[in-house]
Amino acid sequence: MVNPGRKRDHSRDADILQATLDVLAETSYADLTIEMVAVRAGAGRGTIYRRWTSKDELILAAVACADQAGPEAGKLPDTGALRSDLLAMLDPDWLGSSERRLRILASLTAMMSRTPDAFAAINRAIVEPSVAAYQHLIQRAVDRGEFAKSADVAALAQLIPAMATYRALFLQQPVDLPFFFSMIDGVLLPALPAPS
Structure with missing residues (x-):
């Protein structure tokens, strides 16, 4: 046995x-x-x-x-408006202070340079879940009529995660609240077409 x-x-x-x-x-x-x-x-x-x-x-x-320890352990916010949903998703303490976050992300960069499969693994662990969350929030806003149905939801959902990854892993600059505000108010929301 x-x-x-x-x-x-x-x-x-x-x-x-x-x-x-x-x-x-x-x-x-x-x-x-x-x-x-x-x-x-x-x-x-x-x-x-x-x-x-x-x-x-x-x-x-x-x-x-x-x-994955974001708002209410993975539950996406539903405030009734995309901007407030996006702001409710922000976690300024993700991985700790800015200095701590940069040190951890610098290690991930080193890992990617030494381990061939690390980039794909980091993408699966961090980037893809973020893109999925943004896609859900943007699509829900389009469905409730905040924006036109012509919005390229899949492309726009990649915008903030891609820029955050580039900024943190390659520029070694903080992914902080001012960065997210500039991306939300200066890039993402203006890129969404107004409802007809």
Whole structure:
């Protein structure tokens, strides 16, 4: 008879992922080790390796988890107007302070340069969920008549996530509230066609 073993206890996952971000912000991608994360989280290395098979996988899971902890744990706001929906989505504390955020994103940039599959993984973990959220909000605004049905919802949904990714990962500049306000009020909303 096969013994299935103990059922995995995922109650420590949040602590481990938070510890990963903490260590990443204090060191760098190159310096972070599973051992450092295990010590910070008060978990065994085996516990971590049973959930994530590599350092890269662990880092991506930590960043993705932080990205999904938005308004009301993933529930998209519905204020009745696109601008206020977009503003309600903003999280100025995503990944922590501006300095901490830049250090973590610098590590992701280093990871992309050293790991061939990292760019696609970062896109899946961070960019695609953001694009999907923006697409939902914009389409809902079009459906309720705020904007013309001719709006290119798919393209416009990519605008803020693409610019935020470029700014953070390549320019190494903060993705902060002034940036989001300029993108929402200066680019996205003016690009949407008025209802006829």
